Structure formats: C-alpha cells, structure tokens
Amino acid sequence: MRRTPCGRCVVAAVMALVSADSRIAELLAELQRLLGHTQEERSRSEHNLINIQKTHERMQTENKISPYYRTKLRGLYTTAKADAEAECNILRKALDKIAEIKSLLEERRIAAKIAGIYSDAEPPRKTMRRGVLMTLLQQSAMTLPLWIGKPGDKYEVDDIDEEGKERHTLSRRRVIPLPQWKANPETDPEALFQREQLVLALYPQTTCFYRALIHAPPQRPQDDYSVLFEDTSYADGYSPPLNVAQRYVVACKETKKK
Structure with a gap:
C-alpha cells in the first residue's frame, strides 16, 4: 500500500520547490556573469601573449638576448601568470556554481516527488538499453x-541501477x-x-x-x-x-x- 504524504509535508515540499527554482535562477545568472568575466580575462591576456610571441621573434631576428629583452620578458611572463591565475579563479567559481545547481536539481527532484508532481508509478527517468547506458x-x-x-572537494555518489528510486544512505567507510x-x-x-x-x-x-x-x-x-x-x-x-x-x-x- 502506497503512503500518501501529509499535507504539511506537501506544503513544505512545494515551498522547497519554489525556493530551489529561485536559487537556481540566481545561480544561472551568476554563472553567466562569471563566464562573461572569463572571456574578458582571456581577451586581456591574449594581447599580452601576442607581445611575448613578438618579443621572442625579435630576439631570434637579432640572435641575442639583451638585458632589455630579458627584463621585458620577465615582466610579460609575470603579467601572463597573473592573468592565468585570475582566469583560473573565475573558472573555479563557475564550477562551484555548477556543482550547487546540480545539487539543487536533485533536491528539487526529491521535493517534487514528495509534492506528488510525479509518483513512483511514473518515474522521471526511463529504463535505458544497455548499449545506450555504456555510451x-x-x-x-x-x-x-x-x-x-584544489584538493578537499566533497563527493557525491549515485547508484546507476536505482533508476527512479530514493538514494541509499551509507557510511563513508562503505563508499569508494x-x-x-x-x-x-x-x-x-x-x-x-x-x-x-x-x-x-x-x-x-x-x-x-x-x-x-x-x-x-x-x-x-x-x-x-x-x-x-x-x-x-x-x-x-x-x-x-x-x-x-x-x-x-x-x-x-x-x-x-x-
């Protein structure tokens, strides 16, 4: 016999759905902004990389490394390193946003199930053929x-054979x-x-x-x-x-x- 969720649980689930949808929309906007910043950083660093290439070409033409070129290259590479670190930091933030969106989508799926938007009799995912699963x-x-x-990030584990069912809760000792x-x-x-x-x-x-x-x-x-x-x-x-x-x-x- 299938249990029917209580009214209070359904209300809480609906509120969780609304909250998740709102937060996902915010995260998507933040992700779009970060991607725009990434492109800006890449365009700025591209100009510096072109200068590095041109400097090396001039050095090859003159067939010598003068103190001037040595100092110039040191400055250019220092700037290039700083540009790369800035772009890397933005990309890390974007990855964090993506991970949070994925987590919210799973929370939303569970809340939708509690609210009765779909039931166990109508799972959200269809059984896949083995060949499709391998692909x-x-x-x-x-x-x-x-x-x-950047070590220290947390892990999430899904059981691929438990399609449309709740996740199992296991201790960390039993999970690789x-x-x-x-x-x-x-x-x-x-x-x-x-x-x-x-x-x-x-x-x-x-x-x-x-x-x-x-x-x-x-x-x-x-x-x-x-x-x-x-x-x-x-x-x-x-x-x-x-x-x-x-x-x-x-x-x-x-x-x-x-």
Whole structure:
C-alpha cells in the first residue's frame, strides 16, 4: 500500500520547490556573469601573449638576448601568470556554481516527488538499453573536468541501477568515491595510479568494478589507464591489458596478492 504524504509535508515540499527554482535562477545568472568575466580575462591576456610571441621573434631576428629583452620578458611572463591565475579563479567559481545547481536539481527532484508532481508509478527517468547506458558512461568519462590542484572537494555518489528510486544512505567507510577530476600526467603525475598498483576498475561493457593491476598509467590527459583484471582463466591470473577511463579507476583498500 502506497503512503500518501501529509499535507504539511506537501506544503513544505512545494515551498522547497519554489525556493530551489529561485536559487537556481540566481545561480544561472551568476554563472553567466562569471563566464562573461572569463572571456574578458582571456581577451586581456591574449594581447599580452601576442607581445611575448613578438618579443621572442625579435630576439631570434637579432640572435641575442639583451638585458632589455630579458627584463621585458620577465615582466610579460609575470603579467601572463597573473592573468592565468585570475582566469583560473573565475573558472573555479563557475564550477562551484555548477556543482550547487546540480545539487539543487536533485533536491528539487526529491521535493517534487514528495509534492506528488510525479509518483513512483511514473518515474522521471526511463529504463535505458544497455548499449545506450555504456555510451553514457563513456561520455561521462570524457567530459570529466580536469583537476587543477584544489584538493578537499566533497563527493557525491549515485547508484546507476536505482533508476527512479530514493538514494541509499551509507557510511563513508562503505563508499569508494569516483574521481571528480581528471589528472594531467604532464603536470600532476603524482595524482595517478602507478604501474602494478592494485585498483578497482570498471570492466569494459559492464557496470561492475573488479580488482586489477595498473599495466600503464595515462600519458596524456585524454588517455585511459591500461589495466590487467584478475582472471583465474589465465595462467598468470590476470587478463590481457584493457583500457579503462580515469573516472572508473579507484583505489582498492585490500592488499595486493602475493
């Protein structure tokens, strides 16, 4: 028998919906403003980068590095660094707004369910074919934002098999978070798993994570990990190398088998 939410709960849910809609509208306006500032910063820094390029061209023509050019380049690079940091700070703020919008949208979905705007009998999401689901997983991995060195952000975990149902509440000890950022091997190699490190990785064409060894870490930001899955059907106990996106490779707390 399906429980009907009390009138007070429905009123509270409707108020939460209105509040969420209002806040989302504010955040979208702030996001638009931040994106405008990003373009302004990029246009300003572009002029300085052109000056750096022209200065290098003049130095090559004269075939010498005079004290004048050395001083000029030092000033230009200092300005370029400050411009890049300013743009980076704006982009961080924009990402924070996007994360808050996503959180509010989930709160809105739950409030709408309580208010009776849609019911369990009519879930908001339709069951997807497996092929479509695999494509979405790959697209999610490809669009994962690049980590730029600001640790300490919180994680959110969704159960992809619980379509249209409430989320489960688990203790932090029982959850292994998926990465929110993609690590750049050229600037942050220490953020990547290294060769022969034990991990849990998403087996290709499934939604299950299995124990595996890192065969080779990514060499470029867009590259995948090459991993060896534990498989007793092979003589050495591991499968041939398979590619898995950064988003779907996580730490394994168990010790490596000897």
